[in-house]
Amino acid sequence: MGFHIASAAPRRLSEDETMQGVVNAWYPLAWTSELGQAPVRRTVLGRPIVAWRGADGAVAALDDLCPHRLAPLSRGRLRDGAIECAYHGLRFAADGRCVRVPGEERIAPALKVARYATREKLGLAWIWMGDPEQARPQDMLDIPEADRPGWAYEQGDALGYGCHYLNLCDNLCDPSHVSFLHPTTLGDPLGEGVPIDTRAQGRSIVVSRWIRNVPPVASFAPFIAGPVDRWQYYTYHAPSITVVDFGTAPAGRVGPEGDRNLGLRVLIGHCITPVDDERCIDHWFSLRNFGTDDPAVGRALHDGFRVAYQEDKDMLEAIQQEERRHPGVRPVRIGIDAAPVRMRRLVGQMQDAAGPAASRG
Amino acid sequence: MGFHIASAAPRRLSEDETMQGVVNAWYPLAWTSELGQAPVRRTVLGRPIVAWRGADGAVAALDDLCPHRLAPLSRGRLRDGAIECAYHGLRFAADGRCVRVPGEERIAPALKVARYATREKLGLAWIWMGDPEQARPQDMLDIPEADRPGWAYEQGDALGYGCHYLNLCDNLCDPSHVSFLHPTTLGDPLGEGVPIDTRAQGRSIVVSRWIRNVPPVASFAPFIAGPVDRWQYYTYHAPSITVVDFGTAPAGRVGPEGDRNLGLRVLIGHCITPVDDERCIDHWFSLRNFGTDDPAVGRALHDGFRVAYQEDKDMLEAIQQEERRHPGVRPVRIGIDAAPVRMRRLVGQMQDAAGPAASRG
Amino acid sequence: MGFHIASAAPRRLSEDETMQGVVNAWYPLAWTSELGQAPVRRTVLGRPIVAWRGADGAVAALDDLCPHRLAPLSRGRLRDGAIECAYHGLRFAADGRCVRVPGEERIAPALKVARYATREKLGLAWIWMGDPEQARPQDMLDIPEADRPGWAYEQGDALGYGCHYLNLCDNLCDPSHVSFLHPTTLGDPLGEGVPIDTRAQGRSIVVSRWIRNVPPVASFAPFIAGPVDRWQYYTYHAPSITVVDFGTAPAGRVGPEGDRNLGLRVLIGHCITPVDDERCIDHWFSLRNFGTDDPAVGRALHDGFRVAYQEDKDMLEAIQQEERRHPGVRPVRIGIDAAPVRMRRLVGQMQDAAGPAASRG
Structure with a gap:
């Protein structure tokens, strides 16, 4: 395997990597009580997701994959509301942007992780697996x-x-x-x-x-x-x-x-x-x-x-x-x-x- | 997966689903003492078989697959000498014909299961995996x-x-x-x-x-x-x-x-x-x-x-x-x-x- | 599967059977203390290897596969410094030649097993996975x-x-x-x-x-x-x-x-x-x-x-x-x-x- 510079767009998993399914829908991610200041890993439509609750109480959800070496971010720690990869310390904010690469001033735009929209209702935290900008609260149960x-x-x-x-x-x-x-x-x-x-x-x-x-x-x-x-x-x-x-x-x-x-x-x-x-x-x-x-x-x-x-x-x-x-x-x-x-x-x-x-x- | 009306012939498993082997032969299915008024599941040449002993003592053997939703019939119960699917109650007689669909008068001809010839000898119940009409008793051990x-x-x-x-x-x-x-x-x-x-x-x-x-x-x-x-x-x-x-x-x-x-x-x-x-x-x-x-x-x-x-x-x-x-x-x-x-x-x-x-x- | 007469060259595993890797290199096979008068099985670059220590103390290493019926030689016994297959008693010397087929005078040349060069250093027995004639001691750690x-x-x-x-x-x-x-x-x-x-x-x-x-x-x-x-x-x-x-x-x-x-x-x-x-x-x-x-x-x-x-x-x-x-x-x-x-x-x-x-x- 070689190393390549990925494009600047936050990478989303390709169809090969996921199951066929309806992405524009809300799915339960976890009981609301399961989400707090520690990262939680769940898999939805074949995509591993890392979720946690930010300082403001909102549920953050990202692809559970550090773009640097493919470590699951969920093995890491929360630092200042961001998730820090346990392997080399890269940090990602709730919106998926990389906010720290230890030892480097400039952060490559490719170091982004896809984020997902979330909502809480009926005791559950829900995730919208499609484009977060298109998430429709009125479609919730x-x-x-x-x-x-x-x-x-x-x-x-x-x-x-x-x-x-x-x-x-x-x-x-x-x-x-x-x-x-x-x-x-x-x-x-x-x-x-x-x-x-x-x-x-x-x-x-x-x-x-x-x-x-x-x-x-x-x-x-x-x-x-x-x-x-x-x-x-x-x-x-x-x-x-x-x-x-x-x-x-x-x-x-x-x-x-x-x-x-x-x-x-x-x-x-x-x-x-x-x-x-x-x-x-x-x-x-x-x-x-x-x-x-x-x-x-x-x-x-x-x-x-x-x-x-x-x-x-x-x-x-x-x-x-x-x-x-x-x-x-x-x-x-x-x-x-x-x-x-x-x-x-x-x-x-x-x-x-x-x-x-x-x-x- | 969609739903389709199957043809009227009792469906037999295709070659893709089974192993290569000699179908025109007798194979042990179970010790005779294992077969009674409860369904038993065995796999022969890659085909799951459900077997039981009818009221007349004869050993019935069918493909262990309800054609309705692919439930294994062996999870069901015996009723009046027929095997009843545990999921929706369809019943199949020892000859593979469907004899009851709860709530329906007419039974679709596609609701058939392949049956196999059986014989008992030397403490064993044997199954002939080919066409039951061609089963040759003289080929038994x-x-x-x-x-x-x-x-x-x-x-x-x-x-x-x-x-x-x-x-x-x-x-x-x-x-x-x-x-x-x-x-x-x-x-x-x-x-x-x-x-x-x-x-x-x-x-x-x-x-x-x-x-x-x-x-x-x-x-x-x-x-x-x-x-x-x-x-x-x-x-x-x-x-x-x-x-x-x-x-x-x-x-x-x-x-x-x-x-x-x-x-x-x-x-x-x-x-x-x-x-x-x-x-x-x-x-x-x-x-x-x-x-x-x-x-x-x-x-x-x-x-x-x-x-x-x-x-x-x-x-x-x-x-x-x-x-x-x-x-x-x-x-x-x-x-x-x-x-x-x-x-x-x-x-x-x-x-x-x-x-x-x-x-x- | 049929039986075929293999060619006279000692068969080496084809690429399909192994992993991609560098064959011209020394890899640890075992701690020196693990090797003695009993066969040991290890897998290197996808190839199962049987190793033992001969009467002279040298480490023998062969493909762990009897060419007769594909039994792992490591299930066998050592006899006169050779490894004897546990299934039918064929014996292979440290150089991979078959030295006995029970009941037969003449031994088919195809009955050979690939051998590997070995060396001991730093508490380890090392194996060279390429051509043993090309093994380079100066490449050792x-x-x-x-x-x-x-x-x-x-x-x-x-x-x-x-x-x-x-x-x-x-x-x-x-x-x-x-x-x-x-x-x-x-x-x-x-x-x-x-x-x-x-x-x-x-x-x-x-x-x-x-x-x-x-x-x-x-x-x-x-x-x-x-x-x-x-x-x-x-x-x-x-x-x-x-x-x-x-x-x-x-x-x-x-x-x-x-x-x-x-x-x-x-x-x-x-x-x-x-x-x-x-x-x-x-x-x-x-x-x-x-x-x-x-x-x-x-x-x-x-x-x-x-x-x-x-x-x-x-x-x-x-x-x-x-x-x-x-x-x-x-x-x-x-x-x-x-x-x-x-x-x-x-x-x-x-x-x-x-x-x-x-x-x-």
């Missing part, structure tokens, strides 16, 4: 209940999946699988074959179903006696977020278009970060409208969710291995796949719209 | 002693080797290596350089040698005092089975064409399943004509065999790594290689005879 | 102090690095990084930005700097009080050796061209063996001119070195992963890179000079 009285927020986990993020999104556009895959928590055989309703609007898809006049599923059984009506509303926001509205009310109390707040209602935010072609992370959290003062209620719900998500993880990782083994095999489509098919079309359109230039940020 | 009085059957192990199955077959066409590789069990320096006899007939090769008027090897020493005559007859059946006839008699009692049953005789069946290009499994068992009522005799013999087979495994796995490292290097042939050379020619002919069409089953 | 009174030799470790050897050589042409990467042992912030001097002569490069009138660094603090002058002289010998002269004297005692033996002086030999494209081994040792009768002094120095080398290893392995992830990214050069740039140019010239023919040995 909004859950109005998070700011309403009568609702309790509870942080879940950053659950890593050994699968492509779109396979997890398939799962999160699909209320029907809970009857088979999660029989001890979220579903039971009474839900087998119950029809689903799929509606798309812009970059969102809502998939829902009602199961009426049945006992509650295991996750709700401690809180309500049957007979009940159960609902699932899965609202997918392209490219990688789903909010699940999962609830139960005494049979007959809530009509099809009625106020679901009359029942026990849990909103679960699944915010997926694509790591690379075979890994993703689901930062999930919940909001509930019952037992809001009782932490044991949140714990009990999350314990059940963790059982179910482990079942999803085992299944999706098994499928990922089969996809790797059989690269030429395409799934055969059945009725419940309307939403996943639409989901993948939406994501494809977003990728195409960004184009190769935009995909470099 | 036959060891007449298994049904004769005066012989005891003892199950060995399913020993996994990290090597190509033909490298293990080399070893199983080669009585001479025991003098060097197994000096504490099956061989000793007295066997170094003793000539071997190689005879081929159809798809079989018999390689043998006698070592006369010597002490017994360690594996026989507990059962007979010297001087003895020792023999090894290795009968290879293409593509992947060897029966070793390994015995010892008082010196002079058995002539060259004499009745080896006059001595202590052990027949060891080595039935190899090619898993992929770098892994195979040896289901091995023994038959003996002495100490047939004494389980301690069988245990003592098998303890010695396990020491020797671990030596084979270590050596063959080391060779596999060298072959991977040096893809262009070809072995140099010496006198004892007559049988391995013939063995590989036989296997090549069987692969060519099947042709690319047959290799798809 | 020479450290005159090793034979002088008043100096103590102390063996260090064979430290494996998960990185390309030239990345470790970068580090060993670079006195400036110690201020940042080794602040608790070899450097401190007083060294940040201190200018370095780079001089090249033939196949060597000397990179040095002085830091004057400061406290000693942690590694010297137990042995001398400040104020002191510190020096670092890194003498790189292409392709893969550096001797670091690392010392401290009372401030003002030693002038720029003065006798560094007036201070406390440690010479550290770093002798790098390229294993493959992503691994290398540093056999390191030290010579010191103080506390030569006190083993505790050597232990204390080495304890500090081990802390520092672990920091180097962590950093270089992190960089290796980033280089693998970003194959198209080139480092941006700064002032301190003069020596690494020259180092890589030297190595490139040595590779080109050898040419493809010579690279096969």
